[in-house]
Amino acid sequence: NAGVTQTPKFQVLKTGQSMTLQCAQDMNHEYMSWYRQDPGMGLRLIHYSVGAGITDQGEVPNGYNVSRSTTEDFPLRLLSAAPSQTSVYFCASSPDEGHQPQHFGDGTRLSIL
Amino acid sequence: DAKTTQPPSMDCAEGRAANLPCNHSTISGNEYVYWYRQIHSQGPQYIIHGLKNNETNEMASLIITEDRKSSTLILPHATLRDTAVYYCIVLEDSNYQLIWGAGTKLIIKP
Numbered sequence: 001n002a003g004v005t006q007t008p009k010f011q012v013l014k015t016g017q018s019m020t021l022q023c024a025q026d027m028n029h030e031y032m033s034w035y036r037q038d039p040g041m042g043l044r045l046i047h048y049s050v051g052a053g054i055t056d057q058g059e060v061p062n063g064y065n066v067s068r069s070t071t072e073d074f075p076l077r078l079l080s081a082a083p084s085q086t087s088v089y090f091c092a093s094s095p096d097e098g099h100q101p102q103h104f105g106d107g108t109r110l111s112i113l
Numbered sequence: 114d115a116k117t118t119q120p121p122s123m124d125c126a127e128g129r130a131a132n133l134p135c136n137h138s139t140i141s142g143n144e145y146v147y148w149y150r151q152i153h154s155q156g157p158q159y160i161i162h163g164l165k166n167n168e169t170n171e172m173a174s175l176i177i178t179e180d181r182k183s184s185t186l187i188l189p190h191a192t193l194r195d196t197a198v199y200y201c202i203v204l205e206d207s208n209y210q211l212i213w214g215a216g217t218k219l220i221i222k223p
Contacts, residue, residue, distance in 0.1 A: 004156075035213075040215065041215060042214050042215055042216060048210075092156075099162070101159035101162065102157075102159065103159070104157045104158070106155060107156055
């Protein structure tokens with residue numbers, strides 16, 4: 001039982017490049033979400049999904065796209081990377097969107113030059 | 114914005130109880146209080162949550178005041194591995210989103 005798996009762990013991009021951050025969970029959780037964490041700060045919600053085929057915006061969605069074609073996978077796409085998107089990105093999942101604890105991956109550390 | 118207020122840092126001696134306070138004076142009647150922690154830069158780890166009654170699990174105890182405007186997370190016998198940033202979060206009842214503050218950096222000293 002791997003839990004929440006994020007790949008890659010580290011990535012360096014040039015401004016304007018695009019890329020996809022992968023997130024997969026093997027717990028059959030309906031709710032999945034993406035956060036970013038800047039130095040010394042708490043997490044901020046980017047996008048979330050309450051089930052396959054359903055996504056919605058969080059607090060800081062601009063510059064990011066998501067899709068949820070399967071229950072297991074929830075990729076995050078950076079359309080045109082900007083230095084302001086340099087951050088640590090965490091994916092999380094929980095059984096549903098209600099009062100259930102979220103399980104987090106180990107994060108992707110992304111630097112935009 | 115986060116609906117909680119926590120001290121930025123605290124120290125605790127190894128083997129002693131660590132008591133981490135949190136103020137959430139604007140909490141609504143159906144909103145839960147959650148605690149997570151983050152060790153180094155790892156992914157956050159769930160600790161405990163509660164609504165109005167005190168809660169205990171294998172990791173910690175959560176004491177919520179009767180008026181629900183504040184709570185305390187208790188780690189009964191702190192170890193060096195408990196050094197982490199601890200986040201107190203009110204789960205918003207309208208959209209079930211976790212709004213994170215800056216947390217409390219807890220340092221356990223030998």
